[in-house]
Amino acid sequence: MSSTIRRKVTVNNREGLHARPSSVLVRDASRFPADFFIEYQGYRVNGKSILGVMTLAAEHGAELELVTEGEQAAETMEHLVSLFENRFGMEESEETS
Amino acid sequence: MRRESTTSGIRYRGTPASPGVIVGPVRWATRRELDLPEETIPEADISLHQAQAERQMDQTKRRLQELKQTQRDPEIRAILDAQMSMVQDPELLKRVLQQIETNRYTVDYALYSSFNEFIQIMRQSGQDWVKDRVVDLIALRDRMVQQSGEADTEDRPLRGAVLFADELSPTEVIEYSERGLGGIVMRHGGTTSHAVIISQALRIPCMVGVMWKRTELEGAGTAALDAGNGEVVIDPDPAMLKEFDRREAAANRALEEARRIVLQPSETACGSPFDILANIEFEEELDRLDSERIRGIGLLRSETLFLRQGYFDSERHRHFYEKALETTGDQPVTLRLLDIGGDKLPGRQHEEPNPFLGWRGVRMLLDERELLQAQLRAVLEAHRTHPGRLRILVPMVSDVAELREIRSRVQWLANEMAMDTPPPIGVMIEVPAIALQAREAAQEADFFSIGSNDLTQYVLAADRGNEKVSALYDSSHPAVWRVIRMAVEAAIEAEIPVSVCGEMAGQPLLAGALLGLGVRELSMNPSSIPAVKKLICAHSLRSLRELAEQLLSAQGREASAEALEHWRTP
Numbered sequence: 158m159s160s161t162i163r164r165k166v167t168v169n170n171r172e173g174l175h176a177r178p179s180s181v182l183v184r185d186a187s188r189f190p191a192d193f194f195i196e197y198q199g200y201r202v203n204g205k206s207i208l209g210v211m212t213l214a215a216e217h218g219a220e221l222e223l224v225t226e227g228e229q230a231a232e233t234m235e236h237l238v239s240l241f242e243n244r245f246g247m248e249e250s251e252e253t254s
Numbered sequence: 255m256r257r258e259s260t261t262s263g264i265r266y267r268g269t270p271a272s273p274g275v276i277v278g279p280v281r282w283a284t285r286r287e288l289d290l291p292e293e294t295i296p297e298a299d300i301s302l303h304q305a306q307a308e309r310q311m312d313q314t315k316r317r318l319q320e321l322k323q324t325q326r327d328p329e330i331r332a333i334l335d336a337q338m339s340m341v342q343d344p345e346l347l348k349r350v351l352q353q354i355e356t357n358r359y360t361v362d363y364a365l366y367s368s369f370n371e372f373i374q375i376m377r378q379s380g381q382d383w384v385k386d387r388v389v390d391l392i393a394l395r396d397r398m399v400q401q402s403g404e405a406d407t408e409d410r411p412l413r414g415a416v417l418f419a420d421e422l423s424p425t426e427v428i429e430y431s432e433r434g435l436g437g438i439v440m441r442h443g444g445t446t447s448h449a450v451i452i453s454q455a456l457r458i459p460c461m462v463g464v465m466w467k468r469t470e471l472e473g474a475g476t477a478a479l480d481a482g483n484g485e486v487v488i489d490p491d492p493a494m495l496k497e498f499d500r501r502e503a504a505a506n507r508a509l510e511e512a513r514r515i516v517l518q519p520s521e522t523a524c525g526s527p528f529d530i531l532a533n534i535e536f537e538e539e540l541d542r543l544d545s546e547r548i549r550g551i552g553l554l555r556s557e558t559l560f561l562r563q564g565y566f567d568s569e570r571h572r573h574f575y576e577k578a579l580e581t582t583g584d585q586p587v588t589l590r591l592l593d594i595g596g597d598k599l600p601g602r603q604h605e606e607p608n609p610f611l612g613w614r615g616v617r618m619l620l621d622e623r624e625l626l627q628a629q630l631r632a633v634l635e636a637h638r639t640h641p642g643r644l645r646i647l648v649p650m651v652s653d654v655a656e657l658r659e660i661r662s663r664v665q666w667l668a669n670e671m672a673m674d675t676p677p678p679i680g681v682m683i684e685v686p687a688i689a690l691q692a693r694e695a696a697q698e699a700d701f702f703s704i705g706s707n708d709l710t711q712y713v714l715a716a717d718r719g720n721e722k723v724s725a726l727y728d729s730s731h732p733a734v735w736r737v738i739r740m741a742v743e744a745a746i747e748a749e750i751p752v753s754v755c756g757e758m759a760g761q762p763l764l765a766g767a768l769l770g771l772g773v774r775e776l777s778m779n780p781s782s783i784p785a786v787k788k789l790i791c792a793h794s795l796r797s798l799r800e801l802a803e804q805l806l807s808a809q810g811r812e813a814s815a816e817a818l819e820h821w822r823t824p
Contacts, residue, residue, distance in 0.1 A: 172383070173381065173383075175381075175383045176336060176383060176387070177332075180335070180336050180339060183339060184339070185563075185564070202345075203344065203345050205344055206343050206344055206345035206346070207336070207339045207340055207343055208340060208343045208345060208346055208372045208391075209343075209345050211376065211384060211387060212372060212375045212376060212379070212384075214379045214380065214381045214384045216381065236564050236565070239564040240564055243561045243564065246558055246560075246561035246563075
């Protein structure tokens with residue numbers, strides 16, 4: 158059974174979806190079997206393609222739509238959404254310790 | 255960018271990108287923009303060319319991998335990883351194979367035109383960091399097509415030279431540094447370009463935004479580059495040369511001094527020993543540690559790995575902890591349990607109106623039994639392979655019962671794993687409630703570690719991220735120091751170790767005052783170590799005690815700021 162899941166997310170990183178976050182996103186997405194796409198401003202790119210994600214040039218506050226399809230679509234989506242929410246694990250260290 | 259003529263020759267100005275001074279022979283690199291003509295192949299050759307395309311992409315990836323193996327700097331390794339993921343991009347490969355199949359392009363032309371599609375889009379981007387990646391892509395493209403995409407340096411020796419380039423790719427900077435390159439002057443390339451990041455990591459002086467002209471360099475002998483001041487002079491006259499020699503010597507002295515300080519024993523002017531340890535957040539940072547002669551890790555943050563992955567990966571955590579222990583020889587490693595808010599847990603969407611007073615640190619861990627158990631198991635397994643060196647630090651403790659509960663969970667797990675001596679367990683002193691009960695806490699804890707950042711914000715009720723009140727956030731405030739004194743005195747009385755691991759420890763004067771209070775162990779970002787050590791080694795405990803006294807007895811924030819100012823300029 159294949160299913161399609163869509164979720165809207167916001168880019169919370171101050172500098173946008175720049176080099177580091179996009180490589181974390183692509184790396185993590187590539188670990189899941191599900192297909193993953195990102196839609197933004199009428200474009201749709203393969204979320205497992207670093208070049209595709211970079212060409213989006215999504216800025217801070219950009220609202221993206223994530224789409225996962227196929228095997229483990231739900232788990233994939235859950236994980237990818239959490240990356241956006243945690244700002245890809247960046248910009249955290251200043252608050253702690 | 256301005257250009258002036260002096261008696262020396264030409265002086266260019268530009269944007270500082272990586273500081274440093276170097277005088278050396280002039281070299282320039284010109285990149286011939288590759289302009290391939292469209293070439294097609296007969297249908298029968300399609301699969302042959304497709305296989306060749308995959309081979310060429312694979313070869314480029316392997317070359318990058320080899321380059322990565324020679325590099326220890328985490329920043330550089332991350333950039334090379336990014337290059338590798340571009341070479342292995344599934345969309346790129348798909349396009350290349352498609353163009354060979356449907357347009358009958360040759361392998362080289364298919365690679366060339368597929369890269370160009372992405373380069374085209376990225377050139378038009380409104381964001382500088384995207385534009386900064388164009389040079390990376392062009393270099394990868396040309397490397398793949400020609401299996402040598404290097405900018406032409408005319409094979410002249412680069413040792414000690416100042417290289418003028420249009421824009422260098424990251425791999426070029428690494429390769430030239432291996433040939434002993436002295437400095438870099440580029441026309442393009444923002445300060446976020448990979449070439450710049452790598453030159454910083456390799457400490458190669460670099461400036462950008464200089465519109466140099468080849469005709470002005472031809473026949474030139476020497477260039478004097480002061481990258482930190484954004485200045486380069488071609489064929490300097492003797493007076494100018496002397497000035498640059500002086501600047502170069504001053505820069506080298508500062509670097510030399512930092513190295514010397516790190517190597518000298520950690521003792522105050524009156525001969526009292528102290529320890530400086532490192533705060534570590536990323537696995538990559540561990541690779542730099544031994545060269546900097548660190549006396550152990552005073553704060554190993556475990557939450558960053560968790561946040562990067564988005565879930566608790568026991569294997570990866572154990573590996574990280576073990577690597578930290580391996581890198582530090584026989585020195586101690588203090589590992590802090592996950593210090594995050596519950597909203598960071600996978601699958602949780604709840605938002606708290608006041609997260610810093612909410613469900614975080616030990617409060618969250620005690621509720622999330624499985625998560626805590628998974629982390630403790632990873633910690634105990636690392637402890638088993640390197641006995642006697644690991645310490646567990648518990649964040650966000652506000653009551654001794656929380657510490658007791660953690661201890662019983664550790665004990666239970668240690669029994670289950672047939673382990674006789676579990677690691678010592680300490681309290682992070684950051685919530686004022688536990689500092690005010692420091693005597694009681696010292697009876698139950700094996701050590702204290704003062705987290706000065708959060709302690710400051712809780713004592714002063716000021717969020718330094720909120721610009722309306724950030725001026726109130728001041729870790730030299732007497733109220734903060736009185737709370738710290740309570741914790742330090744309780745630890746000394748109970749004869750348990752006490753250290754400070756917040757940013758306070760990395761500020762030389764405040765670190766000195768902590769010594770004055772009786773703290774003998776400080777943990778900080780490795781880059782802060784030389785300045786802190788220099789200040790402490792230059793003072794006796796008696797004068798550091800006076801400084802601490804002044805902070806403690808200050809009438810308020812202004813008075814403590816004045817006391818510090820007075821110390822800076824006696």
